[in-house]
Amino acid sequence: MGRKRGPTKREQLTPPPSIATIIFRCPNRKFRSSVAINNRYPPREPRDYTRVNQAIRASMVRVIDSDGSQIGVRPVSEALGIARQRGLDLVEIAASANPPVCKILAYSKYKYDQEKKEREARKKQKAGLxxxxxxxxxxxxxxxxxxxxxxxxxxxxxxxxxxxxxxxxxxxxxxxxxxxxxxxxxxxxxxxxxxxxxxxxxxxxxxxxxxxxxx
Missing domain, CATH: 3.30.110.10 (Translation initiation factor 3 (IF-3), C-terminal domain)
Structure with missing residues (x-):
C-alpha cells in the first residue's frame, strides 16, 4: 500500500465551500479576497410580523376562542384543527407569553382591523398641527x-x-x-x-x- 498523499500547496490555499472567493483584477496585480457567507441563521422577522397557522413555531399554545372565551393550553396541532374545522385561522397574538397566546379568528378581518387602528393612531399623531x-x-x-x-x-x-x-x-x-x-x-x-x-x-x-x- 503506497503512502497517503497529503494536500498540495494549491489545495491548502483553497477556501472551504462556505467561503466565497472574489478575485479583483488590476493591470499589474491580482487581489484575492475571501468573504464568509453565513447561511446558518435565517433572516430575522420584522417586529410587527404576525405568525398565522403553520407559521406558529411553539408546540404548545394558550388558545382563545373567537368569542373571547378561554379554551386552554393545547398542542398547536390540536388548536390548528379546531380553527380549521370552523373555517377560521389560528393567529398568534402574544408571542412573548409562556406559552404563546393564540386566538381563533378570521385573519383577513384581524389584519384589516389592525391596519385601521394604525391609520387612526397616525392620524391622531398628526392632528393638532x-x-x-x-x-x-x-x-x-x-x-x-x-x-x-x-x-x-x-x-x-x-x-x-x-x-x-x-x-x-x-x-x-x-x-x-x-x-x-x-x-x-x-x-x-x-x-x-x-x-x-x-x-x-x-x-x-x-x-x-x-x-x-x-x-
Whole structure:
C-alpha cells in the first residue's frame, strides 16, 4: 500500500465551500479576497410580523376562542384543527407569553382591523398641527374660494389654522379691508370652525386663529 498523499500547496490555499472567493483584477496585480457567507441563521422577522397557522413555531399554545372565551393550553396541532374545522385561522397574538397566546379568528378581518387602528393612531399623531395661510386684502373671489377649501381640509384634519392678512405699502391705510376679509372667513367657516384668537394687528399684518368646532 503506497503512502497517503497529503494536500498540495494549491489545495491548502483553497477556501472551504462556505467561503466565497472574489478575485479583483488590476493591470499589474491580482487581489484575492475571501468573504464568509453565513447561511446558518435565517433572516430575522420584522417586529410587527404576525405568525398565522403553520407559521406558529411553539408546540404548545394558550388558545382563545373567537368569542373571547378561554379554551386552554393545547398542542398547536390540536388548536390548528379546531380553527380549521370552523373555517377560521389560528393567529398568534402574544408571542412573548409562556406559552404563546393564540386566538381563533378570521385573519383577513384581524389584519384589516389592525391596519385601521394604525391609520387612526397616525392620524391622531398628526392632528393638532398649526397650519398657516396668507391672504392679501384684495384677494380675488376664485382665490378666496380655493383658500377656504384649504382651511376646511385643515379643520377636518383637526388642525389649527392661523390666517394672516399681509398689507404692503399704501394698503396699510385700508386695514378695514383686512378686518372685513377675516369676518367674511368666519362666516364661511362657521359650520366647521370657531375663533380661538380674534383678529389682531401685528405690524403690517392682521392675524386670526381658527380651531375645529367642538362636537
Amino acid at each position: 398649526l397650519k398657516e395661510l396668507r391672504f392679501r386684502p384684495n384677494i380675488g373671489v376664485h382665490d378666496l374660494d380655493v383658500k377656504v377649501r384649504q382651511i376646511e381640509e385643515f379643520i377636518d384634519a383637526h388642525d389649527k389654522v392661523r390666517i394672516t392678512v399681509v398689507f404692503r405699502g399704501r394698503e396699510m391705510q385700508h386695514r378695514d379691508l383686512g378686518f372685513k376679509l377675516l369676518m367674511s372667513l368666519q362666516e364661511k367657516l362657521a359650520a366647521k370652525a370657531v375663533v380661538e384668537q380674534a383678529p389682531m394687528p401685528d405690524r403690517n399684518r392682521l392675524v386670526m386663529t381658527l380651531i375645529p368646532k367642538p362636537h
